[in-house]
Amino acid sequence: MKLAGLKSVENAHDESVWATTWVPATTTRPSLLLTRSLDETVKLWSPDKLNLVSTNTGHCLGVVSVAAHLFGVIAASASLDSLVRVFDVDNNATIATLEAPPSEVWQMQFDPMGTTLAVAGGGSASIKLWDTAMWRLVATLSIPRPEGTKPSDKSSNKKFVLSVAWSPDGRRLACGSMDGTISVFDVGRAKFLHHLEGHHMPVRERSDWVMSGHASWVLSVDVSPDGEALATGSSDKTGRLWDFKMRAAIQTMSNHTDQVWAVAF
Template identity: 65%
Template sequence: MKLAPLNTVQNAHDDSIWAAAWVPPTDDSGPLLLTGSLDETVRLWNSNGPDKLQTNTGHCLGVVSVAAHPSGRIAASASIDSFIRVFDVATNNTIATLEAPPSEVWQLQFNPQGTTLAAAGGGSASVKLWDTAEWKLIATLEAPRPEGLKPSERSGSKKFALSVAWSPDGRQVASGAMDGTISVFDVPRAKFLHHLEGHCMPVRSLVYSSAPLDSRVLFSASDDGHVHVYDAERKTLITSLSGHSSWVLSVDVSPDGAAIATGSSDKSVRLWDLKMRAATQILTSHTDQVWAVAFGPTLQTDVRSCLLASVSDDKSVSFYKYS
């Protein structure tokens, strides 16, 4: 497995780019890339070229997360203005505007079935769930404080939800927090299940494995410089991957489930072979910290390959071919 650099779009936004997500292909379009920036816009890219297709406005502060619906027809963006904008990908028309007080929404993710949108709820230390049929808030999943904390650690100042991920069957949600804990919830019962521990600093990114036999496996990226691999059901740490020299800001898993990619404030993108449990490639196309990495769907022309995108504080978007 390897990543082959394809193109880098310099000055893809007017400010730091903090978010990226692939829009699945539809009958009318191939896969598209969404990017969100501190310049308050969301941009849509065609990977052929690559070409900028449109710029979406509507937020009044920086965009920190973007997510695409499994249908490929709608998407959502979250800003530090505390609003989520849901829009039609083809027309850019706003479908819904969701408010998520009392503080910023830091990460969004649609469930695999497309029926629910989850948001990591910032200072509320919760995950908020919206029904995508009527865009109504249907649940707020609150994580209790881990047991065994000293009184000085119970203030809640560090309990801040940063990241969210759905299990492949859509029955569980995991959320990473500023204090390094990961909370796992049972969605149908709206119930907290358990914590996953091991990180000592903020957990900024989470993703479940895409491999059918590894659907319980959860990958986490943390400011402590490590990527952890958990069995999310059995509450066990399978392994810890290290190699980045600074914060790991993003992690995503390849469609074949054989590799993960990570982006870091050490300005690099790394490709990790999960069987070897080691980084097999280090890519340095960015000149500043890499806030997001995102694998696209498998290519129609080569089912063993897909695209990877990375975005950075250097305002650029880089594309790679994974094979």
């Protein structure tokens, strides 16, 4: 597998672009590319020519995370204004507004069935689960403090949750924390299962392999739909394409002039 450049758009946003995701096609339109930025907007693009379809507003501070529902009709965006906004993709109508304390939302993901929105809980050291039918908070999955620490210990506050990911069957959730650990939960039982250790820096996104090659932090990852390849973005200003079988980078994309915060197949 090799990636070829199709089109790039300069000044797509007025500020840094922190995330991208694909909005699935519906019966009335093809799939769209959704981007969010610190310029307080969420934008939708046609993927073939990167034409701007719409600019969605509604937040009063920078947008730090987005997630698209599997049906392609709705999406959610989280902002530094301490709100998660659920909106209709095609007309930008607000469906629900979920309150989130400051520094509480750094990544979101809908479950494989589309019934639950999982939110990485930042400083609360937890994952919040929201029901997508009534938009009620239905569970809080908290990361246990290390043994021997007290609530007042500063060292026990390093479980700042940056990322969240569902297992393909929707039965488990994993979250990445500032201290480099990954915590795994059984969703049905709302039970913490175990930590995965090995990283020595914050876990901003999720992956399943140990591969080195970037010269600085890896800020984003995504697995190809066929499971054969991995894309990564880094603060070394490059994107890389990896072959899982070779466990090696087979392509480096170096046309960015700053950190690469988001990748998505």
